Amino acid sequence: MVALVGLVALMPAAKSSPDAIGQVTQYPLNGTTNAGIADLLTTLDGQVWFAQFYANQINRISKTGQISSATPNLPANAGPRGLAVGADLNVWFTEVTTGAIGRISPGGEVTSFTNGIMAGAQPQFITAGPDGNLWFTETGVNQIGRITPTGEIKEFPISNSAEFITDGPDGNLWFTEPGANQIGRITPAGKVTEFSAGITSGSYPWDITAGSDGNLWFTELKGNRIGRITPQGKVTEFSEGIPAGAQPLGIAAGPDGNVWFTQPGTALANQIGRITPAGTIKQFSTGISPAAGVHGIAPGPSGDMWFGELAGNRIGRIATGAPPLPNRARIITASTAKSVVNVSVRVPGAGIVSVLGESAPASSTPLCWNAQTSTKAATYRLKCSLLTTSSPTNKEALSVRLKVLFTPTGGTPSTTARTVKIKKN
Structure with missing residues (x-):
């Protein structure tokens, strides 16, 4: 999607079978010291983007280890940290030092937005929301921020400082x-609810991700545990299999249905952990260099997890055992506007892509349907209009389970799914 600009490094380490679960490959950032690798993100171009806070850069790495600049013209001393793909298919990022939200177009053009951000906000991490906007934390002023694709910002107060x-x-x-x-x-309307019951005192919840089981999973940096919280707020903590001093930090859902997390604790010389939906934990450390400082982690385009090494100045990749899915369409964004669901889908090639909306969680009542023919690998936008009888009333919101079916020309169909909530009329 984005043209390669300025090759930075190409030094992939030797690797073995990609099917070996836990196999690690490391890629040094040659010519860059103290980069401060913060957040990672797989984008529509099939590459893993990563923010380098101290080096003031946003770079990307291909499946084969080619590292290139995503954009050469970041604002001076921006301090990029969080990354997200928006409903507009641009890459959005936080500028911690300058107190701004940045946007990178497919052509590499950077736009920074500051109007509406309180002085001293220190925007940290950012995510695409179900409403088509971007949402971000403001650590310095105890607020959650929301920015529209056109750059309009609104801030919502919370009781404490938020991170991820x-x-x-x-x-x-x-x-x-x-x-x-x-x-x-926080709801898309800005209503805030905070949960502390079930979280051990002094645990310091750090990173958070949505799991394949319909729950949220988070790291407890000081509590040395992994936490799970249901959408209703019930918390369960897991510690068996996490050695003392592990310091769980980054966390992300993997393509294998499990959740993967980093542990940079000095007592362990770095490990990557994996926890199943049932709470069983397994550790991996072979192939990770000593004192690497494993930090952020994200799923990659080929069934692997990618992670940053804050101290080691490297990007790492660890095999999950999940096979690449070259013929599966990916839901990039799904936003709602009253009785319409707008879906952006990345299609790997020629074929037919269709979207079906069903009632959630039962997923039994058809609510909408649309289809489109794809002629090549690209991102397609499909509009799914709800049936009149399915539109939400003033007394309720409607959860819709989106199923995207892709049938490649001459190939086998595959599906992927995501749940969104329709706004009240």
């Missing part, structure tokens, strides 16, 4: 409040 934020399975945004030992939830 993610799009939840219930149509809301979920965020961590480390110092307050809480998990927060």
Whole structure:
């Protein structure tokens, strides 16, 4: 999607079978020291983008290890940290130092937005919301921010400082409040609810992600545990299999149905952990260099997890055992406007892509349907209009389970799914 600009490095380490679960490959950032790799993100071009806070860069790495600049013209001393793909298919990022939200177009053009952001906000992490907007945390002023694709910003006060934020399975945004030992939830309308029951005192919830099981999973940096919170706010903590001093930090849902997390604790010389939906934990450390400082983690385009090494100045990749899915369409964004669902779908080639909306969680009542013929690998936008009898009333909102079916020309059909919540009329 984005043209390659300025090759930075190409030094892939030797790798073995990609099917070996836990196999690690590391890619050094040659010529860059103290980069401060913060957040990672797989984008529509099939590459993994990563923010380098100290180096003031946003770069990307291909499946084969080619590292290139995503944009050469970031504002000076921007301090890029969080990354997200928006409903407009641009890449959005936080500028911690300058107190702005940045946007990178498919052509690499950078636009920064500051109007509406309170002085000293320190925007940290950002995620695409179910309403088509971007949502971000403002650590310096105890607020959650919302920015539209056109750059209009609104801020919502919360009781404590927030760090990470993610799009939840219930149509809301979920965020961590480390110092307050809480998990927060904010609706697209701005209503905030905070949960602390079930979280051990002093645990310091840090990163958060939506799991394949319909729950939210988070790391407890000081509590040395992984937490799970249901959309209703019930918390379960898991510690068996996490050695003392692990310091769970970054977390992300993997393509294998499990959740993967980083552990940079000095007592362990770095590990990557995997936790199943049932709470079983397995550790992986072979192939990770000593004192790497494993940090952020994200799913990659080929069934692997990619992670940053804050101290090691490298990008790492760990095999999950999940096969690449070259013929599966991917839901990039799904936003709602009254009785219409707008879906952006990345299609890998020629064929027919269709979207079906069903009632959730039962997924039994058809609510809408649309289809389109694809002629090549590209991103397609489909509009799914709800049946009149299915539109939400003033007394209720409607959860819709979107199923995207892609049938490649001469190939086998495959599906992917996501749940969104329709706004009240």
